[in-house]
Amino acid sequence: MHLLERAAITCDRLGFSWIAPLLRLARGDRPSHQIRLFLLAVGTPLLAITAALLIWLALATQVRIGNLAIPGPTAVWDRGVEMVVEWQDERRRAAEHEAMIAKAVADGLTQAEARQMLNFTEKSTFASQVLLSLRTVFTGVFMAVLIAVPLGILCGLFKWAHALSDPLVQLLKPVSPLAWFPVVYIVMNALITTPSQSGDWFPKSFIIAACVVCLCAMWPTLISTANGVANVERDHLNVARVLNLGFFARIRFVILPAALPHICTGIRLSLGIGWMVLIAAEMMAVSPGLGGFIWNWYQSSNETALSYLLLSVIVIGMIGFALDRAMIIVQRMISHGAAAQIR
């Protein structure tokens, strides 16, 4: 098969269906058809976004609510640029600092002495806050997966395990992150007595936010895993029986691979919920993540606050979308069989 065609098929499979027509176009495969496909795949979303921006622009320029001026797309864009510049400045400052330390070391100081002398704390920028938020959500969801997948396998395999856990799951699933937060906060305060330091990889606010994410995000993975395991095809289980596979071999070679698409769907849902929960958790934990960023601007009386808040809303939306797409790609890569269409 032609290399371009193969790449196009891969793009289709991974959910980048808008790239595929370009690749086929490059090959010269029915150009008008491919152009139409491309316009359909790229043009329509672009059209929708443009329309939304125009409506926003109109609202921002025409409508005033009392004293409040609604920041338009341009204002929010400027904030975005400002954030990027701030981040680059901070990078430069950090690089300069490292250079100074290197110089001091060259002059005969030890690393530790030089660092102590040239005290430097990296200012938290928007980018670093986004990164921290991502780290928190991944930690939280990772913990959720670590707990939920084994539990889910147990529930899917054994009726008694399902009967035991089901009432608890149904009870805990609808609990809001705002209800979990105080509980986790108090428990963690009692548990972690050392004061958190800056530069610490696991500050208390981080752990609390991650735990709240974990508590709220584990249920879809748990339920999906249990479903996937309970619905492994009878024939496949019979194969395992004829082969006399042991308990763990059966899980490893038959049940886990068969349930993997379900587990992946569960993780995808968990990640979505986790990202939503995270902002609330960070706001309450006053973590220096995105939630903290929002909280700070919410508290400030600055009249540009609204544009920063809108910026963070858009960024949160884009990251959530990117995470979901990434999970879909993972899901498609591992799902077996010819037609594994997931939307």
Next chain:
Amino acid sequence: MHQNISSTEHPESGKGVPIAPRWGTADDKGSGGHGGRSPPKRSTKFLELINVAKTFTADGRRVEVLEKVSLEIPRNQFVSVIGHSGCGKSTLLTMIAGLEAPTSGSVCFLEREVTRPGPERAVVFQNHSLLPWRTVLANVQLAVDTVFPKLSRKDRRERAEHWLVKVGLKEHLHKYPHEISGGMKQRTGIARALAMEPQVLLLDEPFGALDALTRSTLQDEVLRLHQEQHLTVFMVTHDIDEAVLCSDRVVMMDNGPRATIGRILDITEPRPRERVAFMESQAFAHYRTECLRFLFWRKHGREPEPVVKAVQVQAASTASLAIAG
């Protein structure tokens, strides 16, 4: 107790005997093994169903599928089971496999009761049931790895490849099940079963979903392997031609519920069998007619119109099919 053991002698011993099919009916008691006769030379019985019954309970209703099924299958024999759908022939196979336990009675393999599945009784499932996340080779490899854990990695790999080459899949080792045809999937299933080096091969309507050409190729393949590997084969099928062509004995099941063995037809045609020659022979037509008569009788509760020539039966059955269609 032990009915239907009319052909405990080795199938090969029937070579050259003029065609005179013997009936073994459910009422035919004590014709071998037990009773007043001297015990057979072979001391251990290979595979034996003793008064097996199976009852399923679904939604609080009990369905008695099988009842009083007794059958002995000597080593290296090819036995087919035919019957109308719902007569429990597949259930019979799953009980021999050990995937399900009989409600009463027992299945004995080498005089030990079958309580669970095992690689010595390999199953080729109706819809191939290959693991879709494993390649053709990896599917067979899993069987080899679990059944022969003591062999070196290289040996195990060679074994898996050996069986795949044997069923003609040399070119498709690294393809996934969804990338190959139905016939190839079924071949992989057969290779996987054979890779366990079983003593009994259990085939559950193995070629039902395949086109006629692929089916006949695979039948020949199974026949060849049966000869080569000295396998004992137990095949459930609804294809009379397939049953007659392949088997030493055709077991015909009554209609369910409470189905039992209606008749047993011995096919004494010597092996290796020449497909076309055998299928064209008078003997084949005769066997085929006997099977059809039985199924007709079970369906309509009466004997079909008496016929002189087998050919006419064929014509009649075709005609009735045409009318039904």
